[in-house]
Amino acid sequence: MRTARVALMLLAGLFVSCGTHQQSAIDPAGPQSENIAGLWWFFFWTLTSIFLAVMVFMLWTLTRRHRGIEQEPLEIRHAPSPETESRINRTVAGCTIATVVILFVLLIASVGTGKSVSELANKNNGLTVDVTGNEWWWHIRYQNSDASMVFDTANEIHIPVGRPVQIRGMSQDVIHSFWVPNLHGKRDLIPSHVTTEWIQADRPGIYRGQCAEFCGLQHAHMSVYVIAEPESKFQDWYNAQLEPAASPSTPVTQHGQQVFLNNACIFCHQIRGTTAGGQNGPDLTHFGSRMGIAANTVPNTKGNLGGWILDPQSMKPGNHMATIALPSTDLQPLIEYLESLK
Numbered sequence: 073m074r075t076a077r078v079a080l081m082l083l084a085g086l087f088v089s090c091g092t093h094q095q096s097a098i099d100p101a102g103p104q105s106e107n108i109a110g111l112w113w114f115f116f117w118t119l120t121s122i123f124l125a126v127m128v129f130m131l132w133t134l135t136r137r138h139r140g141i142e143q144e145p146l147e148i149r150h151a152p153s154p155e156t157e158s159r160i161n162r163t164v165a166g167c168t169i170a171t172v173v174i175l176f177v178l179l180i181a182s183v184g185t186g187k188s189v190s191e192l193a194n195k196n197n198g199l200t201v202d203v204t205g206n207e208w209w210w211h212i213r214y215q216n217s218d219a220s221m222v223f224d225t226a227n228e229i230h231i232p233v234g235r236p237v238q239i240r241g242m243s244q245d246v247i248h249s250f251w252v253p254n255l256h257g258k259r260d261l262i263p264s265h266v267t268t269e270w271i272q273a274d275r276p277g278i279y280r281g282q283c284a285e286f287c288g289l290q291h292a293h294m295s296v297y298v299i300a301e302p303e304s305k306f307q308d309w310y311n312a313q314l315e316p317a318a319s320p321s322t323p324v325t326q327h328g329q330q331v332f333l334n335n336a337c338i339f340c341h342q343i344r345g346t347t348a349g350g351q352n353g354p355d356l357t358h359f360g361s362r363m364g365i366a367a368n369t370v371p372n373t374k375g376n377l378g379g380w381i382l383d384p385q386s387m388k389p390g391n392h393m394a395t396i397a398l399p400s401t402d403l404q405p406l407i408e409y410l411e412s413l414k
Contacts, residue, residue: 095280097253101300102272104189104256111185115178122174189257192236192270200238201229205248205261205283208290208391209354209367214310215240223313224342226354227367229298232306233276241267246288252281252298260285273300278363289390295368316345317357317413328409331402336394343413353393360413366391374407381406 098113100106204211212225231237241250243261251258255271273279283294301309320326332338333347340353348356362372366388370376379386381403384393398406 095253095282097257099254101254101277101279102256102274103192104271105254107185107188108257111181114181118174118178192272199231199235200240201231202240202242203229203250203261203296205241205243205245205250205287205294207245207288208283208294208388210294210296211244211354214313221314223344223357224355225313225358226362227296227364228362229296230306230309231271231273231298231300232303233273233300235303236270236272239269239271241269247285248283248287248294249285250281250296251284252279252296254279255281255298258284271298273298276300276302280368290388293367293369293388295364297363297368312361312414313358317343319345320409320412322408324405325409325412327402328405328407331398331406332409335396335398337396340394356410356413358413360411366393372411374411377407377410378403 097105098109100109200215202211202213202215204213210227212227212229214221214223214225216222239250239259241259241261242265243263245263247263248261249258250261250269252271254277255273256269259267259269261267277300279298279300281296281298283291285291287294320329329346332343338348338350340350342349342351342355342357344355344357360372364370365372365376365380366384369388370380376387380393381396381398384391384395
């Protein structure tokens with residue numbers, strides 16, 4: 073029975089690993105992650121070789137036939153000969169020197185990787201993204217020297233392929249940690265302190281990240297997607313994000329907009345182009361274009377959105393989303409309106 077359970081667990085892990093948007097530090101998609109993955113494999117093969125050598129030596133000592141003083145009765149045992157003593161001392165000294173050398177090699181490899189990872193910071197392309205951790209979602213702001221080019225989004229970061237992007241991290245409440253393993257190592261986000269790192273994706277893709285520092289009840293449901301796109305596609309997305317929310321074009325979406333503006337939604341959320349200017353929750357100006365809801369806890373579908381609006385605690389217990397009781401005559405138009413915000 074135990075063997076069957078273990079086999080099922082391994083099989084389940086195999087199927088999970090076949091899913092999309094999986095995090096993996098040994099599936100690098102950028103220069104920093106390639107350096108980190110290279111260090112990981114160097115450590116893996118070095119330490120695996122040492123482990124195998126130790127196991128082989130241990131098995132050899134267990135299977136060989138012992139001779140000499142260890143075979144004699146206790147009362148007639150004698151001290152080892154000078155030759156034996158010298159051989160033992162040489163063996164211990166050799167093992168000690170080998171251990172020190174190996175540790176220094178691992179240290180040098182680690183320092184070299186750290187230097188290689190930091191070199192990307194010398195390449196400035198003018199694209200800076202502020203990432204602020206909140207319980208339990210990510211506030212994303214694209215900075216620019218021109219204030220008209222600054223905009224906010226949430227839980228998704230779009231970046232152009234092949235260009236370094238500066239991530240300026242901070243926290244609004246407790247310590248969080250920004251970690252997209254396919255692109256870089258983790259970086260702690262500390263309240264009242266700004267930390268910086270550079271990421272770069274060398275191939276298009278969707279790379280899942282998450283908070284890597286326990287931050288409360290919904291720590292496990294605080295994920296972020298980094299979406300790497302070709303330069304032209306990224307610019308199209310960027311320009312679209314600068315636009316205010318599209319005006320509702322049908323009676324249903326017009327009704328939905330009024331439902332949003334006449335309820336508590338406006339106290340926490342902002343929709344540029346409307347009177348909604350809340351700052352406590354995610355900006356919803358282009359909500360309909362996002363992949364997930366509640367920091368990517370569930371996919372962004374109409375059904376999930378309806379459940380999130382009516383009872384967010386059942387979907388993500390402990391979150392700070394207010395529960396709004398709406399009749400179906402208001403709920404469905406509100407859903408249609410939010411999903412139309414592309």
